[in-house]
Amino acid sequence: MTQTPIDTSTEAPPGTPVRWLDAEQQVAWRALLTGTSVLFDALGRDLEHGAGLSLNEYEVLVRLSEAPGRVLRMSVLAEELVHSRSRLTHTISRMERAGLVSRCSSAQDGRGVDCMLTDAGRAQLEAAAPVHVASVRRRLVDVLTRDQLLALGAAFSQIDEEVRSHFG
Amino acid sequence: MTQTPIDTSTEAPPGTPVRWLDAEQQVAWRALLTGTSVLFDALGRDLEHGAGLSLNEYEVLVRLSEAPGRVLRMSVLAEELVHSRSRLTHTISRMERAGLVSRCSSAQDGRGVDCMLTDAGRAQLEAAAPVHVASVRRRLVDVLTRDQLLALGAAFSQIDEEVRSHFG
DNA sequence: CCTCATTACTACAACGTTCAACTACTCGTT
DNA sequence: AACGAGTAGTTGAACGTTGTAGTAATGAGG
Numbered sequence: 001m002t003q004t005p006i007d008t009s010t011e012a013p014p015g016t017p018v019r020w021l022d023a024e025q026q027v028a029w030r031a032l033l034t035g036t037s038v039l040f041d042a043l044g045r046d047l048e049h050g051a052g053l054s055l056n057e058y059e060v061l062v063r064l065s066e067a068p069g070r071v072l073r074m075s076v077l078a079e080e081l082v083h084s085r086s087r088l089t090h091t092i093s094r095m096e097r098a099g100l101v102s103r104c105s106s107a108q109d110g111r112g113v114d115c116m117l118t119d120a121g122r123a124q125l126e127a128a129a130p131v132h133v134a135s136v137r138r139r140l141v142d143v144l145t146r147d148q149l150l151a152l153g154a155a156f157s158q159i160d161e162e163v164r165s166h167f168g
Numbered sequence: 169m170t171q172t173p174i175d176t177s178t179e180a181p182p183g184t185p186v187r188w189l190d191a192e193q194q195v196a197w198r199a200l201l202t203g204t205s206v207l208f209d210a211l212g213r214d215l216e217h218g219a220g221l222s223l224n225e226y227e228v229l230v231r232l233s234e235a236p237g238r239v240l241r242m243s244v245l246a247e248e249l250v251h252s253r254s255r256l257t258h259t260i261s262r263m264e265r266a267g268l269v270s271r272c273s274s275a276q277d278g279r280g281v282d283c284m285l286t287d288a289g290r291a292q293l294e295a296a297a298p299v300h301v302a303s304v305r306r307r308l309v310d311v312l313t314r315d316q317l318l319a320l321g322a323a324f325s326q327i328d329e330e331v332r333s334h335f336g
Numbered sequence: 337c338c339t340c341a342t343t344a345c346t347a348c349a350a351c352g353t354t355c356a357a358c359t360a361c362t363c364g365t366t
Numbered sequence: 367a368a369c370g371a372g373t374a375g376t377t378g379a380a381c382g383t384t385g386t387a388g389t390a391a392t393g394a395g396g
Contacts, residue, residue: 018297018298018301018302019301019302019305020301021301021304021305021309024314024318025309025314025317027321028317028318028320028321028322029304029308029309029317029321030321031320031321031322031324031325031328032308032320032321032324033227034250034324034328035323035324035325035327035328036204036208036324037250038250038327038328038331038332039324039327039328039331040204041250041331042331054352056352059201073374074374074375075373075374075375082202082205082206082209083353084353084354084355085374085375085376086353086354086355086356086375086376086377087352087353087354088375089375089376089377090352090353090354090376090377091352091353093376094351094352105361105375106374109361109362109373109374110360110361110362110374111360111361111362111373111374111375112361112373112374112375113374113375113376129186130186133186133187133188133189134186134187136189136197137187137189138330138334139327139330139331140197140200140327141189141193141197143326143327143330144323144326144327146192146193148319148323149193149196149197150192150196151316151319151320151323152196152199152200152319152320152323153195153196153197153198153199153200154196154199155203155312155316155319155320156199156200156202156203156204156207157199157203158311158312159203159206159207159307159308159311159312160199160202160203160206160207162307162311163206163207163209163210163307164206166306222382224382241344242344242345243343243344243345251383252383252384252385253344253345253346254345254346254347254383254384254385254386255382255383255384256345257345257346257347258382258383259382259383261346262382273345273391274344277343277344277391277392278344278390278391278392279342279343279344279345279390279391279392280343280344280345280391281344281345
């Protein structure tokens, strides 16, 4: 577990010393890696079984419900969800087929497409919300102290900022 | 995605005692949600561009390199990586085709299959490791204080433990 | 030594995501 | 007004993951 996978002496290319992680750092990083995987698996299962929605679909509904007029441009939605345009198009196509959202080309900009939350979509969201909130509490919020949760949020905000500052 | 109506007990009539998240909790949860997404996207990109491996494949190589004799049973590997058996079979099939691992049926238990790291796989891992460690440092470890990182690890350990205690 | 249950893995089909075109529209130039 | 550059969104193929069977080896009870 704390054993270095590779003999560092044979590893480092000459002239480029690699700053390996020490034991504590490695344990923390592994816990993060498997912990996020386990957490999101559980949240996804809970939501899927309890409300017939994937986490992605749920997030789409939430963002639309928060938007003025329950309408958002596809590009804005994609950016908020950190999804590719293509991915969002496919997701929205499925959700439109299911009657949760509807699309129409933007009046202001002929290139753009507005995505709107339908009444059925809003109903689905309202049914799903308590299930999802309970799940997030059970798996995450109620497992940690308030300070732990806020520290987690702060840490990921820093990480997010750093990544975006270096790319996209 | 089925049209099956939600059980009415999960439907929230006005006044149902749902313990919603307060503003701070919600901000933290959202930061975690998008932060992990942004982080793993970046780590995956870095590794893919720098060493031609996906994060999953890298993790497979790491686990095998740490195992005695560089051999692990498929089921053990699947459990360590928190992947379904099916998913691991596909991943290993691709990696075997690429020459990174090899499979042979276990001598001890005729039902089992042993997965072994090949020399080529080890070479690939040794080439990828410095790239990946640098990436993890840049995106995560060096962005946080040591205490922040350890706190993150501790929090996810707790979450992991909670989830597993309630399910599989 | 059958048989039935269990364990371990694979095969196939359905689904979601990514990548690389492609269409349609807008805006700044000339 | 017409061109070209840039932006917005869609499409389809390829790829990876998941879920549902299905096969093969093992082990316990009759």
